[in-house]
Amino acid sequence: MSAPVYTRVALIGLGLIASSMFWAMKRGGLAGEVTGFAKSGASRETARRIGLCDRVCDSVAEAVADADLVVLCVPVGAMGAVAKEIAPHLKVGATVTDVGSVKRDVIDTVGPHLPEGVHFVPAHPLAGTEHSGPESGFAELFDNRWCLLVPVEDSDPDAVAKLRALWEGMGANVDEMDADHHDLVLAVTSHTPHLIAYTMVGVADDLRRVTDSEVIKYSAAGFRDFTRIAASDPTMWRDVFLTNKDATLEILGRFTEELFALQRAIRTGDGEHLHEYFTRTREIRRGIIEAGQDTAAPNFGREAPKA
Amino acid sequence: MSAPVYTRVALIGLGLIASSMFWAMKRGGLAGEVTGFAKSGASRETARRIGLCDRVCDSVAEAVADADLVVLCVPVGAMGAVAKEIAPHLKVGATVTDVGSVKRDVIDTVGPHLPEGVHFVPAHPLAGTEHSGPESGFAELFDNRWCLLVPVEDSDPDAVAKLRALWEGMGANVDEMDADHHDLVLAVTSHTPHLIAYTMVGVADDLRRVTDSEVIKYSAAGFRDFTRIAASDPTMWRDVFLTNKDATLEILGRFTEELFALQRAIRTGDGEHLHEYFTRTREIRRGIIEAGQDTAAPNFGREAPKA
Known part of the structure; x- marks a missing residue:
């Protein structure tokens, strides 16, 4: 040492x-x-x-x-x-x-x-x-x-x-x-994803009152990954959004723009647009695994929890 | 046997x-x-x-x-x-x-x-x-x-x-x-979360051209969890959205409504609203772990990938 x-x-x-x-x-x-x-x-x-x-x-x-x-x-x-x-x-x-x-x-x-x-x-x-x-x-x-x-x-x-x-x-x-570049990059890789996860979990929470515990019971179909992120410290995250307001709002703006385009593709039945979009995003995952920033094991390699 | x-x-x-x-x-x-x-x-x-x-x-x-x-x-x-x-x-x-x-x-x-x-x-x-x-x-x-x-x-x-x-x-x-209830529950627990993850990863992909590989390099800050979901089979997911159109669009509508409310809270500096929202969503994670549908281990218990 x-x-x-x-x-x-x-x-x-x-x-x-x-x-x-x-x-x-x-x-x-x-x-x-x-x-x-x-x-x-x-x-x-x-x-x-x-x-x-x-x-x-x-x-x-x-x-x-x-x-x-x-x-x-x-x-x-x-x-x-x-x-x-x-x-x-x-x-x-x-x-x-x-x-x-x-x-x-x-x-x-x-x-x-x-x-x-x-x-x-x-x-x-x-x-x-x-x-x-x-x-x-x-x-x-x-x-x-x-x-x-x-x-x-x-x-x-x-x-x-x-x-x-x-x-x-x-x-x-x-x-x-430099600070401004940092704040923009983090708005993409962290701040906006957190806000979106919080939002999705909030929506499910509202609906839970309708569907009882089904949202929790059937969460393995995708939703549970969002809940991990949305379980992060509330004070820390409140401060992040209040202090990185401009960059977060900018990325959020791009996000809703893209979401509306996909929503429109669903509404009009434009399967080609959806397929092309979903194929492109698959590549990014590969990049992250190759960069050593995540595991390639299915479901992050988590064990099936015991009954 | x-x-x-x-x-x-x-x-x-x-x-x-x-x-x-x-x-x-x-x-x-x-x-x-x-x-x-x-x-x-x-x-x-x-x-x-x-x-x-x-x-x-x-x-x-x-x-x-x-x-x-x-x-x-x-x-x-x-x-x-x-x-x-x-x-x-x-x-x-x-x-x-x-x-x-x-x-x-x-x-x-x-x-x-x-x-x-x-x-x-x-x-x-x-x-x-x-x-x-x-x-x-x-x-x-x-x-x-x-x-x-x-x-x-x-x-x-x-x-x-x-x-x-x-x-x-x-x-x-x-x-x-029954079928209609199934399609609504799945729109909440699976279909909408997948669409949102695809969208966020697509936004990051656009920005990658600006920020080079930074989005991938710094993905551990939250983004990488989205990329796992957005790496799922494109044909399967195209068909899901085309065939569960109504329920997905309904939940998406609620999602954007909530997102706009949070966006407004960020813009106006309403920290109380954000903190209250983020505290509520934390509870749901607990429910999922107690229901045996995910691990309580930090970061899903994944190993730090080796350099």
């Missing part, structure tokens, strides 16, 4: 991403000491009970004191307030980063609070599950997943390089990207 | 469902002899090579001759033509069933072709994967999944009971339902 990348790391917010980072840093010996803080007393207690963080602090000031790296792992809508709160307690030369799913908004709300002499390197690991909270993390979450670094104009190259080393040490592949 | 349910079974069409039925019938000793026919010579050859069916026939007439049960496993749009072709060769007292995803249309197009003395018991196993063709089948596909029987007005109760025994022997739970 090589020397730690950072002597002291502070995790602010102790949900799925922070807890996975802790276990991944421990696995790789990447940090000397990891402190942690969560606003909720219950989360801090859980963290202490399961050994999450070397030291769980009862104030954010205590957690960031003397930290070389501070990682903001709170919902995007809370980033600005947390940045303001930690600012007076940051060590000169420290790096502040985050794991938010939206980057322009985080840069605009966090950046202005950070004092001279503190580096700011926004980041976004593209990894997660439908679970949340301090007990949902695991060391392998970032293995072979992408982490996007979104350096700001005056990000120090050494600070960027060090953060890259941390993410690579936690198993991730690292790319750099 | 008990006595076979049927002495001779004929599978017409040799894709995912038919091949899984063959292996499941073998596993359970449910059929004396299973014959098979596929329109494509290549599929028949593959079937012979991998030992799919006890006897692969080069004509549909030969396959159904003397069969006690004939299972139509072709796309819904081809059911009527196949029924017409097999009709003169059916044994008196035989049962004809199918595995189509739409039931009203199959009843309307198949029923009129079947001669006196032949029983018709439409069915629909709610199981599948994104793979297709004779090599995609496996014996466990129906384990703990639902199979819906949709008896027509004059379906013989003994014929229905026998078909139920076959499906139960292949591992499925069996329910009975």
Whole structure:
């Protein structure tokens, strides 16, 4: 095991991403000491009970004191307030980063609070599950997943390089990207798909009152995959949509345009259009499997649940 | 092992469902002899090579001759033509069933072709994967999944009971339902989700020309789940939408209504509405896991693909 990348790391917010980072840093010996803080007393207690963080602090000031790296792992809508709160307690030369799913908004709300002499390197690991909270993390979450670094104009190259080393040490592949491009790409690959899944599950929920439990009982026909995505953390996702409004609305606009075209093909019985469309989309799946971002096993290789 | 349910079974069409039925019938000793026919010579050859069916026939007439049960496993749009072709060769007292995803249309197009003395018991196993063709089948596909029987007005109760025994022997739970209700429930749990997934993947495909391979590379953020569904067989799905037009368009209408309401909440910054909506949908996931129709493991328990 090589020397730690950072002597002291502070995790602010102790949900799925922070807890996975802790276990991944421990696995790789990447940090000397990891402190942690969560606003909720219950989360801090859980963290202490399961050994999450070397030291769980009862104030954010205590957690960031003397930290070389501070990682903001709170919902995007809370980033600005947390940045303001930690600012007076940051060590000169420290790096502040985050794991938010939206980057322009985080840069605009966090950046202005950070004092001279503190580096700011926004980041976004593209990894997660439908679970949340301090007990949902695991060391392998970032293995072979992408982490996007979104350096700001005056990000120090050494600070960027060090953060890259941390993410690579936690198993991730690292790319750099500018904030607006990030927000558009994520609107396509993540934000709009989540909104659509939430919508479809909401529709089914309304109908459930009509069809009793049939929607749940017969979900294996396709619907259940939507429910996994739509089970993600509500606060996190509310903030994503509120802060990546423009890109999400743009992609949603394209989505409804295409949906209306397919709807029209169904109404007019245009089988050729449907067949051509469905053939094209099949190719993309192949690309994702070849890129190592999913399994080729049928149904994601999940076991048939026992009766 | 008990006595076979049927002495001779004929599978017409040799894709995912038919091949899984063959292996499941073998596993359970449910059929004396299973014959098979596929329109494509290549599929028949593959079937012979991998030992799919006890006897692969080069004509549909030969396959159904003397069969006690004939299972139509072709796309819904081809059911009527196949029924017409097999009709003169059916044994008196035989049962004809199918595995189509739409039931009203199959009843309307198949029923009129079947001669006196032949029983018709439409069915629909709610199981599948994104793979297709004779090599995609496996014996466990129906384990703990639902199979819906949709008896027509004059379906013989003994014929229905026998078909139920076959499906139960292949591992499925069996329910009975009328055709119109079936088509509406499936429009919610399967047809509309598939159309939406196809649409989202199509939008991403358009954008890929702008963002190069980023959509694929960064798909783990949610998008990849949609691509699995959108990789399903194009011909099968074209036929589903063309033949379950009314119910699909009705559910699509509700979907766009809800989507517009969420879109409006994003535009106006109504975080409360979004949070409330996302909290409600989370419950449904819990119901599906408790009903034994999916795994509670994060990300469906899939392994991180190796680099």
